[in-house]
Amino acid sequence: MTWFKRNKKVINPNEIQKVKYHLKTYSSKIIIAWIKSLEGNKEITLWLQKNGYPEIPIFNQAIYLKKEARNWLMQNNFPHLMAFINAMEGDQKALNWLEKLELFDYKYMALAIDGENEGWEWLNKNNLPELFALSQVLKTIKDKIEDRHNDAHSFGSE
Numbered sequence: 001m002t003w004f005k006r007n008k009k010v011i012n013p014n015e016i017q018k019v020k021y022h023l024k025t026y027s028s029k030i031i032i033a034w035i036k037s038l039e040g041n042k043e044i045t046l047w048l049q050k051n052g053y054p055e056i057p058i059f060n061q062a063i064y065l066k067k068e069a070r071n072w073l074m075q076n077n078f079p080h081l082m083a084f085i086n087a088m089e090g091d092q093k094a095l096n097w098l099e100k101l102e103l104f105d106y107k108y109m110a111l112a113i114d115g116e117n118e119g120w121e122w123l124n125k126n127n128l129p130e131l132f133a134l135s136q137v138l139k140t141i142k143d144k145i146e147d148r149h150n151d152a153h154s155f156g157s158e
Contacts, residue, residue: 084106
């Protein structure tokens, strides 16, 4: 079962380089703030929004199935973050797209979050403790969403 049900827009592999995306390099401090934001720290979430990282709180909403957030990522040149979300749930096309763009951090994080040891091994081998920690938090969220989705008693609840 996939993390979300969605309409998939397929990107032609020949057009990958034509897709506009705003790639940011996040410092360790920002990745830790991202983790705290995912954990529900509203002050840090607001700080990220007001200090040049609005895509992070929007990403955090997008993983919780918020259509507006998903649209925002695509419309504001962050399709790689949407591909990251799709790859987390096992979407091979999204994973291939991240690899083609050489976004290996996102690719291997997505593999780890989707339960593939290859992802955890790559993160560990490349000494990326902040990304390892972020992946752990995202995996926990993903697993909770899947559990809720698969629980017949929670049908219709969020």
